[in-house]
Amino acid sequence: MQQFAELVNILGSSTKTNDKLLALQHYFATANDKDKIWVIAIFTGRRPKRIVNTRKLQDWCIEIIQLPQWLFEESYHTVGDLAETIALLLPEPIAESANEHGLAYYLETFITLEKQSEEIKKQFIVDTWQQMTTNEKFVFNKLITGGFRIGVSQKVMVNALAKLTELSASVIAHRISGNWNPLTVNYSDLLNDTGTEADHSKPYPFYLAYALEDDFTEKENINDWQAEWKWDGIRGQIIKRNNELFVWSRGEELVTEKFPEYNELKDLLPSGTVLDGEIISLDTNAVDTFMPLAFAALQTRIGRKNITKKQLTEAPVGFIAYDIIEYDDNDIRNLPLKERRELLEKLVSETHHAGLHISPVIVATDWDALRELRLQSRNNGSEGIMLKRKDSPYLVGRKKGDWWKWKIDPLTIDAVMIYAQKGHGRRSNLYTDYTFAVKDGEKLVSFAKAYSGLTDKEFAQVDNFVKRNSIEKFGPVRTVKPELVFEIAFEGIAASNRHKSGVALRFPRINRWRHDKKPDEINTLEDLKLMLKTYQDVNKESI
Amino acid sequence: MALIEFSEKGLYCRKGDFYIDPWKPVKKAVITHAHSDHARWGSEYYLCHHFTKPLLQLRLGTNNYQSVEWNETVMMNNVKISLHPAGHIIGSSQIRVECEGEVWVVSGDYKTENDGLSSAFEPVKCNTFITESTFGLPIYKWKPQQQIFNNIKNWIIQNNKEGKTSVLIAYSLGKAQRILQPLAETGLPIFAHGAVYNIHETLINNGWKLPEVKRIEAHTASELIKGNIVIAPPGADGSPWMKRFYPYSVGICSGWMQVRGNARRKNTDAGFALSDHADWEGLLQAVKATGAEKVYATHGFQSAFSRYLDEQGIEAAEIKTEYGEEDDEVKTEE
Numbered sequence: 001m002q003q004f005a006e007l008v009n010i011l012g013s014s015t016k017t018n019d020k021l022l023a024l025q026h027y028f029a030t031a032n033d034k035d036k037i038w039v040i041a042i043f044t045g046r047r048p049k050r051i052v053n054t055r056k057l058q059d060w061c062i063e064i065i066q067l068p069q070w071l072f073e074e075s076y077h078t079v080g081d082l083a084e085t086i087a088l089l090l091p092e093p094i095a096e097s098a099n100e101h102g103l104a105y106y107l108e109t110f111i112t113l114e115k116q117s118e119e120i121k122k123q124f125i126v127d128t129w130q131q132m133t134t135n136e137k138f139v140f141n142k143l144i145t146g147g148f149r150i151g152v153s154q155k156v157m158v159n160a161l162a163k164l165t166e167l168s169a170s171v172i173a174h175r176i177s178g179n180w181n182p183l184t185v186n187y188s189d190l191l192n193d194t195g196t197e198a199d200h201s202k203p204y205p206f207y208l209a210y211a212l213e214d215d216f217t218e219k220e221n222i223n224d225w226q227a228e229w230k231w232d233g234i235r236g237q238i239i240k241r242n243n244e245l246f247v248w249s250r251g252e253e254l255v256t257e258k259f260p261e262y263n264e265l266k267d268l269l270p271s272g273t274v275l276d277g278e279i280i281s282l283d284t285n286a287v288d289t290f291m292p293l294a295f296a297a298l299q300t301r302i303g304r305k306n307i308t309k310k311q312l313t314e315a316p317v318g319f320i321a322y323d324i325i326e327y328d329d330n331d332i333r334n335l336p337l338k339e340r341r342e343l344l345e346k347l348v349s350e351t352h353h354a355g356l357h358i359s360p361v362i363v364a365t366d367w368d369a370l371r372e373l374r375l376q377s378r379n380n381g382s383e384g385i386m387l388k389r390k391d392s393p394y395l396v397g398r399k400k401g402d403w404w405k406w407k408i409d410p411l412t413i414d415a416v417m418i419y420a421q422k423g424h425g426r427r428s429n430l431y432t433d434y435t436f437a438v439k440d441g442e443k444l445v446s447f448a449k450a451y452s453g454l455t456d457k458e459f460a461q462v463d464n465f466v467k468r469n470s471i472e473k474f475g476p477v478r479t480v481k482p483e484l485v486f487e488i489a490f491e492g493i494a495a496s497n498r499h500k501s502g503v504a505l506r507f508p509r510i511n512r513w514r515h516d517k518k519p520d521e522i523n524t525l526e527d528l529k530l531m532l533k534t535y536q537d538v539n540k541e542s543i
Numbered sequence: 544m545a546l547i548e549f550s551e552k553g554l555y556c557r558k559g560d561f562y563i564d565p566w567k568p569v570k571k572a573v574i575t576h577a578h579s580d581h582a583r584w585g586s587e588y589y590l591c592h593h594f595t596k597p598l599l600q601l602r603l604g605t606n607n608y609q610s611v612e613w614n615e616t617v618m619m620n621n622v623k624i625s626l627h628p629a630g631h632i633i634g635s636s637q638i639r640v641e642c643e644g645e646v647w648v649v650s651g652d653y654k655t656e657n658d659g660l661s662s663a664f665e666p667v668k669c670n671t672f673i674t675e676s677t678f679g680l681p682i683y684k685w686k687p688q689q690q691i692f693n694n695i696k697n698w699i700i701q702n703n704k705e706g707k708t709s710v711l712i713a714y715s716l717g718k719a720q721r722i723l724q725p726l727a728e729t730g731l732p733i734f735a736h737g738a739v740y741n742i743h744e745t746l747i748n749n750g751w752k753l754p755e756v757k758r759i760e761a762h763t764a765s766e767l768i769k770g771n772i773v774i775a776p777p778g779a780d781g782s783p784w785m786k787r788f789y790p791y792s793v794g795i796c797s798g799w800m801q802v803r804g805n806a807r808r809k810n811t812d813a814g815f816a817l818s819d820h821a822d823w824e825g826l827l828q829a830v831k832a833t834g835a836e837k838v839y840a841t842h843g844f845q846s847a848f849s850r851y852l853d854e855q856g857i858e859a860a861e862i863k864t865e866y867g868e869e870d871d872e873v874k875t876e877e
Contacts, residue, residue, distance in 0.1 A: 012803060015810050067681055068854065074847045075682045079802050088682040088801070138803075428804030456808070 178202030233280025272329030453510030559622030575651025594634030666832030679848030
């Protein structure tokens with residue numbers, strides 16, 4: 001475990017991508033195969049089920065350290081990470097750790113413990129704690145609680161493996177995707193693709209776009225580019241192979257079961273087909289065209305195991321196809337986009353399925369015309385325009401040059417900060433999580449939380465303000481003198497009865513600190529409601 | 544009336560008519576130690592330990608200073624004042640105040656581990672103890688300094704192998720001197736930022752024996768420094784001044800490095816949780832050793848620490864002071 005803890009430590013603290021790459025290469029060159037498989041599994045989101053909830057971990061820790069619950073919580077709010085808090089609070093092992101177990105041992109023990117009683121789980125965890133250093137305990141706790149976000153992207157790991165195996169990064173990215181089980185696959189089979197059974201479910205790594213650069217339209221000829229609307233759902237791949245249908249989300253999660261609307265595609269799509277597109281809630285009343293529902297509708301479908309009839313009627317899900325990357329059993333990612341587009345158009349028109357649409361191409365003869373059209377994005381329920389080079393192949397990951405996103409400006413509202421809470425991760429022990437309010441007559445009504453958008457320096461200034469101007473303390477939350485005004489930006493607004501304000505925002509964040517505005521100059525609840533009305537009316541019209 | 548009051552200029556003893564570490568100019572100031580949030584400019588008279596005096600002269604200029612030995616009594620009206628080692632930095636003192644049989648002790652900043660340089664912390668019996676609580680949460684547990692020193696040395700040797708300069712961020716008064724001995728043990732030359740060097744020179748001139756340090760001048764050749772050791776104060780971290788050391792690795796020596804998020808926020812290559820303040824256990828031990836019936840906790844996690852003491856049967860309350868609040872807490876002296 002020490003070797004893995006060391007790796008996590010370097011990945012978490014190093015500020016240079018190259019150091020992380022070297023650390024991973026070193027790990028993959030020296031660790032044993034079982035451990036390596038699990039590292040790949042964890043970094044691609046294939047972790048064992050959580051064997052206990054975090055509440056229990058916390059209780060067992062408190063039992064050992066004999067400190068009051070509130071002091072544990074106070075510590076947690078300062079550290080901003082539960083796994084780390086527990087690791088810091090527990091005593092160091094009495095003897096130098098003689099613990100020789102590797103990563104695979106712990107993860108595989110988790111799997112065997114899944115069905116055991118709580119007592120047995122507790123015993124295992126508490127015993128393990130006693131043998132580990134603080135750093136190892138942190139990593140062990142992280143393995144239990146999940147959420148292993150330690151400053152390394154999957155891309156860096158793929159690059160490390162590519163270097164080591166002398167294969168291309170896109171080949172590695174493809175091989176480690178899909179449906180494989182770390183318990184049964186061995187390291188060289190996974191990377192060399194010599195596994196006995198071909199995996200029919202395996203998706204391709206997604207190609208992701210960068211935000212458009214400023215001088216783009218001056219440099220480029222519009223005739224080389226295909227423009228489409230940028231839809232706001234979940235990016236996904238629909239795979240039909242061997243008479244089976246698989247649906248993957250961009251987070252490399254197999255979501256076939258969640259969207260029964262796609263079931264029919266199993267019979268309708270030809271075998272050996274992979275479509276890239278957007279999983280999105282659509283208004284099904286429109287014939288031959290489609291209108292997306294607000295993202296909030298799709299949200300009711302995510303994270304649910306069992307879907308009710310009501311959800312199916314209120315938030316029906318369709319698929320807007322962008323691209324075809326496997327056709328007739330062949331990987332066609334290297335064909336130019338315009339050829340893939342022809343195949344896609346043909347396929348979608350021949351597939352008679354109510355929820356399957358092709359992402360329409362926007363016709364514009366020059367950049368100014370397109371710029372005009374972009375302003376109407378919100379009217380189509382889209383969040384801007386995508387630009388794709390007509391002769392581009394389908395690349396792996398986020399690559400500059402061929403695909404660009406050109407998003408519309410967000411909606412904004414001026415609001416005052418009323419609550420603050422300490423952040424997590426690199427914002428630990430710093431007030432960085434804020435709640436904002438608008439005016440409703442004499443009262444203030446909270447309507448959004450935001451955690452991002454300020455520079456480190458500004459966060460430090462706000463933190464200082466919070467420490468000096470807090471009025472009351474409710475657990476980790478401080479109520480703050482309503483004095484600082486910020487412009488809050490967001491992508492969409494929907495009605496909500498869960499929120500006091502009656503609205504829910506999409507992607508709220510701080511756009512800028514309005515030093516120039518006083519709290520009595522902020523927007524009102526009325527303004528928000530008007531925005532909601534405008535937005536909803538637009539959503540009701542069809543394109 | 545309380546022997547020491549919490550006034551807007553600082554901790555005030557009315558019977559003796561003096562302040563302890565006032566944050567505004569006063570007539571008489573008793574100073575715990577020479578860090579800038581405790582020793583401020585503008586008072587008419589300063590009382591401090593012999594070791595602290597040259598440091599105050601360096602930082603505050605010429606003033607009316609009186610300095611004393613540990614345990615030496617100074618009378619102000621009928622109040623007895625004496626200074627006792629706090630173990631925080633060179634010269635750092637707890638202030639004992641006694642009047643009509645009642646004893647109060649103001650801790651200033653302190654640590655309970657003997658660092659071999661600052662005179663070791665001595666608990667002083669009292670009725671009321673005013674304690675700092677910078678690291679008053681149980682997540683703060685320091686490793687023995689020798690272990691941290693070994694980590695620092697290994698890190699430096701590794702950097703040297705890779706041809707990188709090791710830049711250690713340490714507060715110029717206190718931490719910078721404390722790490723000198725282990726740094727010297729690597730056998731590599733040690734270079735210092737001007738702010739660090741000024742303190743160093745003052746101490747050497749006052750008879751302190753410290754390993755050799757070279758001042759970094761504008762004309763110092765980068766080749767001389769390459770692969771060796773640089774000590775710089777927190778303010779220099781990330782400044783253009785650092786560019787000349789490229790390729791380098793930065794290591795911050797601060798108790799705040801105990802928590803990963805802090806180290807990540809500072810974008811540092813290495814964090815060493817080496818602190819000149821007491822950790823959770825140190826604070827508890829210190830409080831118990833005073834035998835105080837009443838404890839006031841100031842600067843730091845005072846509300847958590849005083850609540851815990853209260854629950855343990857030691858009457859405690861938090862007070863607000865202006866210590867440790869000058870800068871962002873991560874940057875601040877420590």
